[in-house]
Amino acid sequence: MSLLERIRDPRDVRALPPAQLPELAAEIREFLVDKVSRTGGHLGPNLGVVELTIALHRVFRSPDDLIVWDTGHQAYVHKILTGRAQGFDDLKQQGGLSGYPSRDESPHDIVENSHASTALSYADGLAKAYERRGLLGQHHVVAVIGDGALTGGMAWEALNNIACSDRPVVIVVNDNAWSYSPTIGGLAHHLSTLRTTRGYERFMQWGKRVLHRTPVVGDPIYGALHGFKKGVKDMVAPQGLFEDLGLKYIGPIDGHDEQEMEFALTRAKAFPGPVIVHAITQKGRGYAPAELDDADHFHGVPVFDPETGLPVKATGPTWTGAFADELVAIAREREDVVAITAAMLGPTGLDRFAQVFPDRTYDVGIAEQHAATSAAGMAYGGLHPVVAVYATFLNRAFDQVLMDCALHRAGVTFVLDRAGVTGDDGPSHNGMWDMAMLRIVPGLRIAAPRDEATLRAELREAVAVADAPTVVRFPKGGLGPNIPALRHVDGYDVLEESGRPDVAIVAVGAFAGLGIEVAHRLKAQGIGVIVVDPRWIQPLPDTIVDLAAAARLVVTLEDGVRVGGVGDAVGAMLRDGGVDVPLQVVGVPDRFLTHGKRAQVLAECGLTAQEISRGIVETMARCADPLDAQDETSQSTTSVADQPLG
Numbered sequence: 001m002s003l004l005e006r007i008r009d010p011r012d013v014r015a016l017p018p019a020q021l022p023e024l025a026a027e028i029r030e031f032l033v034d035k036v037s038r039t040g041g042h043l044g045p046n047l048g049v050v051e052l053t054i055a056l057h058r059v060f061r062s063p064d065d066l067i068v069w070d071t072g073h074q075a076y077v078h079k080i081l082t083g084r085a086q087g088f089d090d091l092k093q094q095g096g097l098s099g100y101p102s103r104d105e106s107p108h109d110i111v112e113n114s115h116a117s118t119a120l121s122y123a124d125g126l127a128k129a130y131e132r133r134g135l136l137g138q139h140h141v142v143a144v145i146g147d148g149a150l151t152g153g154m155a156w157e158a159l160n161n162i163a164c165s166d167r168p169v170v171i172v173v174n175d176n177a178w179s180y181s182p183t184i185g186g187l188a189h190h191l192s193t194l195r196t197t198r199g200y201e202r203f204m205q206w207g208k209r210v211l212h213r214t215p216v217v218g219d220p221i222y223g224a225l226h227g228f229k230k231g232v233k234d235m236v237a238p239q240g241l242f243e244d245l246g247l248k249y250i251g252p253i254d255g256h257d258e259q260e261m262e263f264a265l266t267r268a269k270a271f272p273g274p275v276i277v278h279a280i281t282q283k284g285r286g287y288a289p290a291e292l293d294d295a296d297h298f299h300g301v302p303v304f305d306p307e308t309g310l311p312v313k314a315t316g317p318t319w320t321g322a323f324a325d326e327l328v329a330i331a332r333e334r335e336d337v338v339a340i341t342a343a344m345l346g347p348t349g350l351d352r353f354a355q356v357f358p359d360r361t362y363d364v365g366i367a368e369q370h371a372a373t374s375a376a377g378m379a380y381g382g383l384h385p386v387v388a389v390y391a392t393f394l395n396r397a398f399d400q401v402l403m404d405c406a407l408h409r410a411g412v413t414f415v416l417d418r419a420g421v422t423g424d425d426g427p428s429h430n431g432m433w434d435m436a437m438l439r440i441v442p443g444l445r446i447a448a449p450r451d452e453a454t455l456r457a458e459l460r461e462a463v464a465v466a467d468a469p470t471v472v473r474f475p476k477g478g479l480g481p482n483i484p485a486l487r488h489v490d491g492y493d494v495l496e497e498s499g500r501p502d503v504a505i506v507a508v509g510a511f512a513g514l515g516i517e518v519a520h521r522l523k524a525q526g527i528g529v530i531v532v533d534p535r536w537i538q539p540l541p542d543t544i545v546d547l548a549a550a551a552r553l554v555v556t557l558e559d560g561v562r563v564g565g566v567g568d569a570v571g572a573m574l575r576d577g578g579v580d581v582p583l584q585v586v587g588v589p590d591r592f593l594t595h596g597k598r599a600q601v602l603a604e605c606g607l608t609a610q611e612i613s614r615g616i617v618e619t620m621a622r623c624a625d626p627l628d629a630q631d632e633t634s635q636s637t638t639s640v641a642d643q644p645l646g
Helices: 010-015 018-039 050-059 076-090 119-132 153-163 186-195 198-211 218-227 229-236 258-270 319-333 350-356 368-380 391-406 434-438 452-463 509-524 543-549 566-576 598-604 609-624
Strands: 066-070 141-146 169-175 248-254 275-280 337-341 361-363 384-390 413-417 445-447 470-473 487-489 492-498 503-507 529-533 536-538 553-561 583-588
Touching (some): 010 050, 018 050, 018 076, 050 169, 050 258, 119 141, 119 169, 248 258, 258 275, 319 413, 319 452, 337 368, 350 361, 368 384, 391 434, 413 452, 434 553, 492 509, 503 543, 509 529, 509 553, 543 566, 553 566
Parallel strands (some): 141 169, 169 275, 337 384, 413 470, 445 470, 553 583
Antiparallel strands (some): 492 529
């Protein structure tokens, strides 16, 4: 039996003799490569925290001691050491292990949110709660945060609060000089400088070993050297940044030396106040393809061949790729167009822009709020910034979009990648709130392209707007074929039309193809239907009212939450226009969705052509019954997902 097979609980980790820990670390790395190559996932970050995580679970007693991970994609090793190794065959699969900590999985998991820079605030709150209840000391609070996440504003707000108290909180900085991209900014430079002190630390360790063995003069000489330690380190690396805040600093520590990590964490655990343990790690450690990958060291990978590190499936054209190419083309024509990323240059496609226009590309770190307001400043200064982020991460910058961009009529374009249901990254990564959230921002305009052609066209339309913020949103993954319009009406494209339009379907963005499929099913039932794509869903074209007035039922399809989404906007337009036509709103239910493949999650929500068509047919049948018609309200906003399926 391997060492890893014997690990069922952190107590098993603590029971191992130190001599066996390198073997355990090697087995974990082999296990990670084998399992993640079959399912996809965050490989590089976890290869880098193997020894660090082992040391954490040997020093602290989880779950009595609370370990908060920031972000959760570096928690695979934690899952393994807390008894979940057998579940890795189904990592990120529907019904299987989450790719992030999950309270439903284990009492060892505390924070499920995969958004960065939150762990320190959570740890601060836990420490305050335990202090108030007289439990602090019985329970230790540990926050593990990467150097990339430490660039986020929330992290610094939390540090400010943690440092002003004597509550013991252990902050482990996993410093691998990366988030998705290399960590940038003043903090990155500071940590880089601190890394240079490793030579000094090794010299002091050598001095301790050698001089203590030297008769008579050894101890005095070492004492003198140690007395100079603070001054020497401050000359080599001004670590006062942390200590001046009031935080005890331990480091830098070799994060791949388990015994050194254990010693440092033991010291931190015993300290009666907040402590930072600065661990230097290597992203992708122990797997050559990941170590040699200059792009992101296998940060997030699809299914791949573990022998070569190459993806098993060749990827076709993607939404992200089409956006990236078109933005470069636009920037060749307009010198005022610049790009902003929040530490996600590659994942958002801005790496292509940066290759062509490096002096027009700005990486602000994990700081979406700063990105939005900085963009407003750029717009006032005569530029047109394009801010590319995942849709779920724009949630964090809502106030800045509202008060800094919209209020000031700033010509800023936000490009939201991975909008709608993303699937296997779980509830916090679904970009399903953007349309509902942004609809209430005065003056802001939202484009939802349905295919590559409309993505390119609507991106150009967005950057042409100089007096208001604009948003272009699109889903994760591969592009389907272009969907040409049958004809153009003022404000929308007609995509499908058959007979008298009994049913008018307003299909938003990537759901255009779904709308056409639904139309084909309805046509087979003898129901006349028209499918339209408004292209810009904020503001909606007034002609939607005329479209609805000619139909017996209006259906909206959107890959966002139903509450406050496009369907609600259409309903308001119909009421304001005095159009008394039933409305069926089809969208994502207002709940957090479990992880799984995108198609599986959509099916679970009833968002398939079959379920939607059946719901429409049932609604039409009720509307045709005179007795039922008396009970019909003018606006019926039911989701197919809420209707009985029998």
